[in-house]
Amino acid sequence: MILSTLDVTEADELADSHEAQVIGHCAVASDVLSRIGDKWSVLVVMLLSTGPKRFNELKRLIGGVSQRMLTLTLRSLERDGLVRRTQFPTIPPRVDYELTPLGHSLCEPVRALGAWAFENYQTIAEARMAFDAREFR
């Protein structure tokens, strides 16, 4: 179970140290990150932040995702209560996906991280090139 990485025993053992709090706090942050850190979740959440979308609409917008992965991504977002799925029993079937309030609240910190990424990804790219250049001496 992902969200119980920090079980009670471990927490108690380290209860006093300052690092324990850092670890505890970050274990939770880490779990959330590994949840939304996959290839598609953030993309989906951010696209849904502008309003409800249908399945194939998302698929087209994202572009590089297989229908299998989009299904799995949406299902796990729904499971975590970030996305609400509404299906209309029409023919052909129609399914809408939209963010829950919880999903919307996630957008803010994600946008903060996105802003950081946007400001620094060139620096990162340069650091990588410099690093890789030193590899081949």
Next chain:
Amino acid sequence: MILSTLDVTEADELADSHEAQVIGHCAVASDVLSRIGDKWSVLVVMLLSTGPKRFNELKRLIGGVSQRMLTLTLRSLERDGLVRRTQFPTIPPRVDYELTPLGHSLCEPVRALGAWAFENYQTIAEARMAFDAREFR
């Protein structure tokens, strides 16, 4: 190459739409997330935010990490310019890891996400249980 998921052709094709910007912006965010969204990077960065640490010191503090994964995590953080590695040619060898200014700047948005996680992970856990309960009807 991770940071070029959004290549120029795609960017041009979608240049006008509003979603294009969402996608473009989020592709970068997504790359960064998939970079730090792995199991250990955030933990390492946050631990280093309190000061330089040695290899086995980090290993002990984190607890559940194999030395292989810690090595790989540190190396890729170093490659991205988030961590500086300093080795002292003593016997036994000693290696210090510390955050670069770039690494420190990452702490802020990550902390924001951590705060969100801390506030909401119980809600998420409940949503999961509710979802899983509905599975078995």
Next chain:
DNA sequence: CAGAATCCGAGCTGATACTG
């Protein structure tokens, strides 16, 4: 102490075909 190298199994992923 701080790794590098190797092996190997579990799990993620994409492609493909099928369904209501």
Next chain:
DNA sequence: CAGTATCAGCTCGGATTCTG
């Protein structure tokens, strides 16, 4: 349209062993 089912390929990650 919006999925499900199945299978093969590949990557990830842990355990173990070896080195300067």
